[in-house]
Amino acid sequence: MKNYTQAPLPFMGQKRKFLKPFKAQLSGCSPTAIYVDLFGGSGLLSRNVKDEYPGATVIYNDYDNYRQRIDAIPKTNALIAKIRYLVVDCPKDKVLPNEVKTSILEVVKHYDADGFVDYVTLSANLLFSMNYVTSFAALEKETFYNVVRKSDYDAVNYLDGLEVVCMDYKTLFEKYKDVPGVVFLVDPPYLSTEVGTYKGNYWKLGDYLDVLTVLQNQNYFYFTSNKSHIVELCNWMATHSNYENPF
Known part of the structure; x- marks a missing residue:
């Protein structure tokens, strides 16, 4: 079976550069747990979890309809x-x-x-x-460049073994939050960065803060960027209030 180190089709924020450190941390997790990819995006994280742990149940939330x-x-x-x-x-x-x-x-x-x-x-x-x-x-408003790919795209076996759903991440979280040993993959659109290709198009600050509520008392991987200030914001809130910093 093909091992995917990048998504088979272009996708902003597909996490290919995160795979090595992600897999290093994943090695300490259960090979038979339920992994719930709340913001599935391109599905690259879900694909790699399933490849690493074939016995795991991996829920890929294809909210952007990558399928x-x-x-x-x-x-x-x-x-x-x-x-x-x-x-x-x-x-x-x-x-x-x-x-x-x-x-x-x-x-x-x-x-x-x-x-x-x-x-x-x-x-x-x-x-x-x-x-x-x-x-x-x-x-039709854009300037065109000759950057046409020379070979065909393919996604052979890319979704094999994944349980693919499409729902609001809050609904999905509620469904699995009380499952023993569940691990959440949390990769929301980054704060202060372009989200133009995401379904829904724009996230407000409140949307990002809502995501943090799913981290309390859960096993999770949270993905962010140096361009995002969400961790800095949480540090400030923890310093100046009774807020419990999830990071």
Whole structure:
């Protein structure tokens, strides 16, 4: 079986750079526990827990509907193959001429009219690094670059063995919070960072603070970023009030 060290399709905040320290800490956890990935994102954390502990129950909360993108991989590959043909004579990593952009948009429009288009993956093949859109209207406003992938995408066995659900993280937490030995994977959109490709699009400060309530008296892995100030905020609150810092 293929071992995934990154998500099979582009996803902001997929945690591939966290895998080594995550696995080091995971080695001290039960191989048969229930692991609940509250903010499943790309599913990379869930996939790696299941690969590390095949006997564990791993709940992947696919709130962003990553499965839809995985299911659409054959269509996405076909679309990108057509785009690859259109840019074959264009310099790599350079801005595409307007006439080429127009031709690409015509192809995308045809696929869009025919059903689902994975605009996040399409963005990774046409837009400047880490710049993502989620609709045709947004795509046509962007400058296109020749950063088209040379090979097809695949997600063979990626979801195998995972229990995939799609629900609000609070509902999922309530379902499992009293299960003995349960381990929660807590990876919310980062405070003070871009969340444009997440379903729901924007999180307020209160949303981030709500997440902290699931950490009290639980086994958990919490993921954050140097760009996020949530840990600093919790330290301040613990210093200046009776707040119990979960970190």
